[in-house]
């Protein structure tokens with residue numbers, strides 16, 4: 125697991141196989157965000173929740189119970205269970221709340237589970253023990269423990285009139301509690317949901333796109349066209365904006381600390397989505413005025429985000445089509461393109477760079493944040509994966525792509541900028557800066 129998010133290098137067969145399996149782990153984490161697991165845990169079970177409580181609260185699938193195992197089989201099954209399951213087996217837990225409607229149809233009294241002593245809260249991967257329990261949930265929650273999203277603890281519980289027993293409970297890890305609980309100021313779960321619903325399903329069409337140059341028509345039924353998402357579908361635009369905030373918040377927070385904003389007065393963020401970059405800079409630099417520019421479908425989401433960050437006095441939300449003939453409306457000495465330049469093919473990239481150059485005063489700065497590809501294109505799995513995602517999103521006609529710092533420097537020189545700078549951000553993300 126250590127390699128996830130770290131420098132991924134394919135050194136041999138084991139690493140290759142590891143990489144091919146990472147998808148399943150990340151899909152399980154995405155599913156947790158999509159099902160609001162972390163939010164439910166934080167808001168409904170601040171002391172932690174048992175497998176049964178959580179499964180019930182989330183409406184997870186529970187198969188019909190099977191008859192109790194004979195004692196000998198039950199013992200054998202318990203012994204065969206993996207370490208985590210065996211530890212949980214025998215630890216009784218509270219009965220938990222009444223199941224929700226979605227779980228009720230499969231709700232069953234503890235049958236074979238009680239024969240092993242595991243109860244519904246025994247986190248077991250052995251089907252004999254899991255019969256009558258929430259199949260899937262234990263594997264899933266323990267996977268999330270394994271990647272540091274959840275912690276498993278023991279909680280003392282009174283069993284009716286009986287003695288106290290220790291229940292195994294799941295609780296958010298500090299990271300999950302900070303970043304994956306909806307409503308927290310640094311909530312970033314939107315990108316996991318966007319990956320679950322959009323990027324991952326889209327990537328399954330990669331073989332088709334490599335052969336034919338475009339997504340197959342049937343993909344449109346489940347994945348809204350990106351230009352519709354940007355341009356007219358408010359719900360899709362808001363979902364996308366929440367995803368982008370999750371993807372970009374860490375980078376923009378770091379950018380606000382790393383770039384010398386003290387020398388400037390006003391920021392204009394083109395394609396600012398919910399306003400994450402403008403808010404990060406405004407919050408860190410009280411002298412800076414900021415405006416976030418995007419298309420009308422994200423306006424309401426941006427106003428909501430800016431208000432939630434307490435930045436409504438300092439950050440303007442402005443509808444502006446950056447491909448229109450109109451110049452950038454405000455006067456800014458810093459213009460930013462956060463995860464925007466990679467959305468487009470070369471002609472539109474150059475159009476955006478020229479527009480930024482025209483809007484800036486001498487000495488002004490253009491900052492492009494993206495996952496930059498290394499100059500040799502030999503050590504960039506994440507940026508090149510991102511680049512392929514752009515191809516899938518925008519199609520072969522646009523031919524959007526992620527780029528290297530060397531390419532960036534060539535383009536901005538052609539446009540007229542005089543010098544450049546590279547600022548590392550989170551992981552492979554970087555800020556490429558061009559000064560006028």
Ligand SMILES: C[S@@+](CC[C@H](N)C(=O)[O-])C[C@H]1O[C@@H](n2cnc3c(N)ncnc32)[C@H](O)[C@@H]1O
Nearest residue numbers: 354368372395396397418419445446447462463
């Ligand atoms: C990949 S997102 C980046 C969002 C944001 N900068 C971030 O990183 O969180 C690209 C943004 O560009 C916006 N966009 C697309 N076409 C645009 C246009 N013609 N004018 C203004 N914004 C546009 C989209 O609505 C979207 O919010």
